[in-house]
Amino acid sequence: MPETSFSEAVDRALALAMTRDPRVVVLGEDVRLQRRGAFVRFGASRVLDAPISESALLGTALGAAMAGLRPVVEIYFVDFIGVALDQLLNHAAKLEAFTGGRWQAPLVVRAACGGGYGDAGQHQQSLWGLLAGVPGLSVVVPSTPADAAGLLLAAIDGPGPVVFLEHKLLSQQWLDYLGGASREGVQFDVPAAGARGEVGEPPVPVPLGVAALRRQGGDLALVSLGVGVHRCLEAAELLEDEGVWAAVLDLRSVAPLDVQAIVELGRRTGRVLVVDEDYTRGGLSGEVAAVLAEHGVRSAYARVTTEETIPYARALEDAVLPNVERIMAAAHALLVNAPGKRG
Template sequence: MTIMRYDEAVDHALGQAMAADPSVVTWGEDVEILRRVLQSRFGPERVRDTPISEQGFMYAGIGAAMAGLRPVVELYMIDFGMVGWSAIANAGSKFKDFSGGRWNIPMVLRAGVGGWYADGGQHEQTFWGSLSSYPSTEVVVPSTPADAAGLMLSAVQSDEFTVFLTPKLLDQQILDYLGGDQRSTLDLTPVQPKAGAIGEVPDVVTPIPFGKAATRRTGSDITLVSVGIGVHRCLEAADALAADGIEATVLDLRTLAPLDTEAIVEHVGRTGRVVVADEDYSRGGLTGEIAALLLESGTTARYARVAVEQTIPFAPHLEYAALPNAERIAAAAKSLA
């Protein structure tokens, strides 16, 4: 085991995959800077910089995947993918089905997601609710360095179109690169979970299967369900709830497509109460999907959700209030208890 930052763990797994399989390549916006360690190891033919033309290099990745490569295509943040969203919604997610299964799309779209670092409503979205709705698309959101490594290796080895989303608050390299002088005075220490930003990672990474949630804490009174940064906010809320005699289970979904429906039903059925904490928008997203799942499974439970209800503000104190913080999660849990 080696102690690594979250971003180092992802690149560690990607480097292992590139060493084992010459068809694995990566390109995207400023990867010469962000992935300079990989470029020095594998060369500019396999780690390539691209122009800032999201639609162009995303479609190039899909074409390369159809031609036999396993590209990892990188966006700074998923918000920028809106420029070329057709590549996701109309190509990567559907060409396998359009071809009757003759063409797989073994491509990974890697992108930063989420807020907490004062970048505003055009740069702090997650969109994983929308992404999870597309067919033949896997959506991955790791919350720890070890999971980030194991899930990235699974993503590269998958024959499906996979969207690998890294919470920017955990990815120190992205924060440093995007921060600049304009955020040099912003103290992220109070909001950045140390257990997610740095941790032990196996020296030889093994794949973590998709669709298998992880139980981060066990309690008998209520289940808190989330992904990414939300998992850490749920753990903070669980500590506060325990001080009031309420014991919470915290379920880390890890992947949203496929979704570990069995784990959700099992834990919520046991506690009879559930709060879904989601950094995506409340309308048409993960929170509603889980509510529907519980209804369709016949699970009897009291339900609440804590999600993004508005455009995320720039001002840090307003941004914090708009995102699913620990205080909002704990308050929702208490309303059910």
């Protein structure tokens, strides 16, 4: 399988979907520049530059989806979904339920998410917990190029609506677009295995709601998604040096959530550490704890999350976002406090 970058993988999946299905259209601010390959190949009728009008744009995409198109609508940063939330929360998410399953909106909302490059808390949020809490919305967060392509294909082909979040640290295209390409010497902690990787030709769809076990281990389960998966893999290596075998589960999808995978791994390891770049409360990390409790899994539990508004200064930001140091500290605490299954 050829190796490719995360952004190229997304571009390729999008091109494949547009080739196979003439109903797929791309709508968004600056997309004729940002997705110029698709614009040149598929023309002006399928790649439309939008005014800075997120609310109307998302509503238009919903209407088009309801009437037979398969729009991929881009909202720049997921933070800006705030401007258009009504269309997603009260309309797109409600259609299927309100019609008793008679009408669906095959719509993909594509947005960049995540921090680690110093843009502060109005451009670097994750928000997948907030969005995934709404019945009727699917939310996916790929951590590798293959998953980025595969989840996008599945999202476009599915019944929708799906929020497809691409972490900016994985996407060279985004980092370049935001100015990274024009200055040297600025380094971000980009996980190599997330930014580049093998992708099938053609890319293989990845079904929503199926987690991937990235690493085996019986002492501790690290549960994460997006960039967090790579931080977990790094921590798992360090733990191995200490004689601790940590499994790493990549959820890939926040809604639907792979409950079975979480429960099985929780039972097997007895210790679950959730690494979630999203906010602590009311989101994914708490949901994982609830899933374990609901299924009677008696496992120790801890979480490493973003506990406050992401600050601008790089040093402060690095401390606020989940990092390997914090994961190691939380893992050590879990191992000490819940010594049960080990040894």
